Amino acid sequence: PFMAKEAIPIPIGIVLDLNSSIGSMSNSCIWMAYQDFYERHPHYKTRLALQTRDSRDNVVTAASVAQELLNEKVHAIIGPQTSEQAWFVIELGSKAQVPVISFSATSPSLSSTQKPYFIRAARDDSSQVEAIAAIVQGNGWREIIPIYEDTEYGNGLNPYLNDAFVKIGTRVPYRSVISPGSGGAEISNELKKLKLMSTKVFLVHMSTDLGCKVFLAAKKEGMMTIGYAWIVTEGLSAEVDPMVLKCIGTMQGVLGVRPSPKHTKRLDNFKERYGNTVTIFGLWAYDSVWALAKAVEKVWGENVTATLHNTILATKFHGLSGNFHLVKGQLEPSILEVFNVVEQTERSIGNWMPERGLSKLEQPKWPGNTTEPPAKLRIGIPPTNSVNEFKKFLNFSFDVFFEVLKVLPFPLHYELLPFEKHGETAGTYDELLMQIKEKASFSKYDAVVGDVTIVAKRSEYVDFTMPFSESGVAMLVLAKHDERQNIWIFLKPFSWDLWLTTGAAFIFTGFIVWFFEHRSNTEFRGTPKNQIGMALWFSFSTLVFAHSTFSNTNYMQSL
Template structure:
C-alpha cells in the first residue's frame, strides 16, 4: 500500500517543480517597465495616493498575470516644493530612465514638470494637478487623469443663481491652482448677471495677521457672499480667521470648490466647526459593490501600514491615482513597450540640464497608447 502513496508524492513534487519553473520562466520573460512617481508624501493627498498606487499595481497584475510587461515604480518625495519636484523628475529621467511619470501633486509643480516631459518626450500623467491653465496645448506629453477645475463652474453658478445672489467675491490662493479658475468663474457669473466687484487673492506665505487684514477689508466693503477656491492648507486657516472676524454668522454666505470639499473629513473638528453652513461642490462617485470592497481593503491596508496617520476615508484623488496606474499598465502592454533608454543628444552630458538627458525612445509610442486607452 505504500508504493502508490510514494508515486503520488513524487508526481506531486515533480508537478510543483515544473509549475514553479514555468512561472519563473514567465517572470524572466516579462519586460520590466520603469515608471516614476512624484508625490508630496507629507500631505494627506500624497499619503493616500501612494497607498492607492501600490494597491493598483498588485490588483492589476492579479487579474492580468498573462501580461508580458510589468510596471516597476520608482517613487520620489517632492514635498510641496516646485524645485524639489523638478529635481525629482530630472533624477528619475536620468538615473532610472523612466518611460512615464505619475504626478506631481500640485498644479504649480506640474507647470514646470510638464515642460521637462515635453522636451524629453516622457508622458507626465497627473491625477491631481487640476488647474485649467495646464493643458496639452502647452505640452502634448501632459496627460490629466482627473477633471480640471473648470468642470465645477456650472454647478457653482447654478447655486449662486438659485439663491438669487447678484454679487459675489472670489477668495482664492495666489498659485497656479488658485489663479487658473478665475477666468472661468468670471465668465460663468457674467452669464447669470452676477457681478464680481472684487477678487481677494491670498498668497501662500501670508500669515494670520495678513489674512485677517484682508478679511477686515471685505467687511469694510460690506461684502457678504464669498466663493473660496483654496487647498486645505490655506483654506482651513482662512475659515478659522473668518469665524474670529464674525464673518461666519447670519448675513454671510460661503461656497467652497472641491479643493476643500473633497477632503473636509480630514481637516479636524475645530476647522469643521468653523465652517458650519458652508456650501461645497465636489465630483460625484457612483456607489457600487466594487467601490465599497476597494474602500474596505484600502482602509485595512492603510491603517495597518501607517497606524500613526489618522485617516479612515478614501478621497477622490486616491481613486484617480488608482485608475491612473491601471491606465498606464494597459497602455504599456498595448504599446508593446520594450526596455529602452533615452537617445542622447550630440552634446556634453550634464547632470542638471534637460538637454543632456536626450529623448525617450518609447515616449511617443507610449503617449499614443495612453491617450487611446479606455477601460
C-alpha cells in the same frame, strides 16, 4: 509573485509629496492598484517598474527628482502632486517626450493642447464652475467676492469664474487674493476689509491649510453668522482632502461642490480594504496606474517611447472613480455633488449634472444655524409724506417693484426697511440715497424703492432705473375763462352798486310818473298790475327813445 521571469519591466517614475495627507494616501492607492491589476492580469508580458520620489512640497525638488527619473530612462511619470510643480515637470517631460500623468494638478491653466505630453487623469477645476454658477443663480445672488490663494492653483480658475458669473449677470465687485504664506493677522486684516463691503457672499478657492486659516479668521471676525453666505470649491471638501476635518467646525453653513463617484460593489470593497478616508485623488491615482499598465501592455514590442502617449489617451475602461475616458487629454466632466456643512459633517443636498444642470436642492442650513436665506437685499423706503397724492405715488412705485419681481428669472430675497429713527423720518431723500453710497457695515440699505426724483447730482453716486413716470417742472396759475361765452357779460361795464342805484332810480321815476298821471291820464289806470307795468315801462323806455308828448301837466313835463 507578480514579476514573472518572462515579464518585461517598464520603468515608471512617481513624484509625490509623501509627507502630505494626499501624497501618502495616493502612494498607497498606487501600489494597491499595481497589486490588483497584475493579480487580475497575471498573463501580461509587461510589468510596471515603479520608482517613487519625494518632492517634499517644493517646486525645485519636484523638478530635480523628475529630471533624475528621466535620466534613468523612465517611460512615463505619475505626478507631480500640485499644479505649481507640474509646470516644471511637464516642461522636462515634453523635452524628453515622456508622458506626465497627474491625477491632482487640477489648475485649468495646465492644458494638454499647450503641453501635448501632459495627461490629466482627473477633471480640471473649471469643470465645477457651471455648478457653482448654478448655485449662485438659484439663490438670486447678484454679487459675489472670490477669495483665492495667489498660486497657480488659485489663479487658474479666475477666467472661468468671470465668464460664468457674467453669463448669469452676477457682478464681482472685488477679488481677495491671499498669499500662501499669510499668517492669521494678515488674513484677519483682509477679512476686515471684506466685512466693510456690502457684498456678503464669498467663494473660497484654495488649498486646505490656507482655507482652514481663512475660515478660522472669518469665525473670529463674526463673518460666519446670519446674513453671510460661503461657497467652497472641491479642494475644501473632506471627501477630497481629509485634512479639512480639522477645521470643519469653523465652516458651519458652508455650501460646496465635490466629485461624486458612483457607488459600486468594487468601490465598496476597495474602501473596506483601505478605509473610508480614501478620497477622489486616491481613486484617480488608482485608475492612473491601471490606464498606464493597460497602455504599456498594448505597445509591448513596439517603440514604447513613441507610441505610449497616444495609447494612454485612447485607453478606456471602468475604474474605481467611474468611466476612465480622456477627452482632450483629461477626464470628461461628470456628476458633482452639492454639500452643506452641518455639525462636523458634509451633508449631501443635491447634485449637478452636465446634461441636466442643478437638481432641486434640499433646504440648506446657512451660517448662524438658520434656514433663512442669507444676503438679503436691504431696500429702503422713503419718508412717508402726509399729502395723499404723494402716498399714492409711493404705493405705485411698490406696485411696479412687485410686478418686476414676478418676471425675474431668479428669486430675489429682500427686506423692506423704513428710513426712520425712533418712529420719525430719519432725514431727507438725499440722505436716504447716501446710505447706498456709503457701502459700509453701518449702511442700512442696498437699494431704495419709492417716489425718488431722478436728478443729476444723485446720479453721481447711485444708479436709477429707467423712469416709468414723468415728473417735470410745472406752474400752478388761475384758469382764465372766455368772458364772451357768458350771457351776463353786458353787466360787466358797471359795478353791482351802480346797477342797483340805476334800478332804484327807474323804479322811483316810474312811481312819480304814475303818482301824477294816473288821475288824469287813462293809460296809467286800470288794474294794479297794469298800472305798475305801465309805470316801469315808461321809466325804462326813456333810455331808448324820447316821448314827444306823454303828459298834459306842467309838473310831469318839467320832470
